[in-house]
Amino acid sequence: MNFMSVGTTGIEASRLILGCMRMSELSVAEAAEVLTAAHASGINFYDHADIYGGGKSETVFAQAAKAAGLKRDELFLQSKVGIRKGFFDFSKEHIVSSVEGILDRLETDHLDFLLLHRPDTLVEPEEVAAAFEHLEQSGKVKYFGVSNQNPMQIELLQKYVPMKLQANQLQFGPAHTPMVDAGFNVNMFDEAGLNRDGSILDYSRLKEMTIQPWSPFQVDLSQGLFIKHPAYQELTAKLQAYADERGVTLEAIVMAWILRHPAMMQPIVGSMNPERITKMCEGITVELSRQEWYDIYLSAGNSLP
Numbered sequence: 364m365n366f367m368s369v370g371t372t373g374i375e376a377s378r379l380i381l382g383c384m385r386m387s388e389l390s391v392a393e394a395a396e397v398l399t400a401a402h403a404s405g406i407n408f409y410d411h412a413d414i415y416g417g418g419k420s421e422t423v424f425a426q427a428a429k430a431a432g433l434k435r436d437e438l439f440l441q442s443k444v445g446i447r448k449g450f451f452d453f454s455k456e457h458i459v460s461s462v463e464g465i466l467d468r469l470e471t472d473h474l475d476f477l478l479l480h481r482p483d484t485l486v487e488p489e490e491v492a493a494a495f496e497h498l499e500q501s502g503k504v505k506y507f508g509v510s511n512q513n514p515m516q517i518e519l520l521q522k523y524v525p526m527k528l529q530a531n532q533l534q535f536g537p538a539h540t541p542m543v544d545a546g547f548n549v550n551m552f553d554e555a556g557l558n559r560d561g562s563i564l565d566y567s568r569l570k571e572m573t574i575q576p577w578s579p580f581q582v583d584l585s586q587g588l589f590i591k592h593p594a595y596q597e598l599t600a601k602l603q604a605y606a607d608e609r610g611v612t613l614e615a616i617v618m619a620w621i622l623r624h625p626a627m628m629q630p631i632v633g634s635m636n637p638e639r640i641t642k643m644c645e646g647i648t649v650e651l652s653r654q655e656w657y658d659i660y661l662s663a664g665n666s667l668p
């Protein structure tokens with residue numbers, strides 16, 4: 364495993380994050396096997412949200428971490444708040460009470476990172492600032508960030524929030540690339556030129572804010588895994604060919620492709636299969652050339668101007 368700072372924190376976080384969204388579907392014994400495999404491969408950073416499994420993912424994680432013998436001070440725990448049934452809520456009261464629930468479920472006294480899960484258009488940034496200050500001063504959260512936010516939404520928050528927002532979760536993977544497509548097609552009429560995110564990729568690099576790509580194997584929230592999708596057969600074949608050449612799995616090549624981008628992203632993998640996780644981590648050692656990176660990009664049906 365390789366390690367990196369998240370944003371400007373200087374911490375030594377693993378390049379890959381294990382996402383625990385699907386952990387609620389596992390027994391504690393199964394989850395302990397997943398955590399043992401992740402830990403053995405060097406993963407020390409775990410992503411949660413208060414809504415995953417209605418809170419059950421965090422409860423199962425806490426029990427599984429104990430069963431797997433993981434020590435709290437060797438782990439970075441991150442969770443997200445702000446999504447409620449039918450609305451988003453960035454009020455101080457909701458942020459603070461959600462964190463208290465998370466700490467209870469994770470059986471810990473602090474989170475390493477707290478992210479705001481999805482933008483709330485009714486956000487009052489002074490409220491977010493008050494919530495974050497309270498959480499930092501009480502020792503309940505060390506670092507803060509956002510998720511699915513564009514540069515202007517982040518700028519608005521940063522006008523009031525005194526602590527630097529260190530991370531932003533955004534979907535990114537070989538079958539989901541709007542972040543880079545727009546950059547290739549500046550000022551063009553074609554669909555790929557649509558700037559859907561306010562140039563978040565370049566903004567993040569300028570601000571030293573870590574992008575944590577979520578669902579790297581999915582096309583989007585509704586179309587599922589790209590490897591099973593008829594529109595991505597060429598991409599899947601291309602990745603498999605590179606995997607065979609390097610003696611690793613297709614999933615490892617997907618990780619290598621994301622890590623090859625100099626933005627120093629920290630992908631979140633959601634597999635709950637211990638063997639798949641172990642093999643995926645081998646992607647850390649695979650170096651793709653510039654030409655190979657573009658070859659994979661083009662095989663997903665993209666074109667360059």
Ligand SMILES: NC(=O)c1ccc[n+]([C@@H]2O[C@H](COP(=O)([O-])OP(=O)(O)OC[C@H]3O[C@@H](n4cnc5c(N)ncnc54)[C@H](OP(=O)(O)O)[C@@H]3O)[C@@H](O)[C@H]2O)c1
Pocket residue numbers: 381382383384385410411480510511532533576577578579580581588590614631632633634635636639
């Ligand atoms: N901020 C946000 O809005 C947001 C949104 C979504 C997710 N997330 C975070 O991102 C994490 C990852 O999301 P994700 O789980 O959607 O990511 P993912 O890693 O793209 O997908 C994981 C799923 O794909 C399956 N899979 C992977 N390779 C496979 C293969 N070769 N054959 C069959 N199935 C395969 C896994 O099954 P197995 O378990 O069998 O391997 C698992 O069900 C989440 O846990 C969460 O922490 C954040």
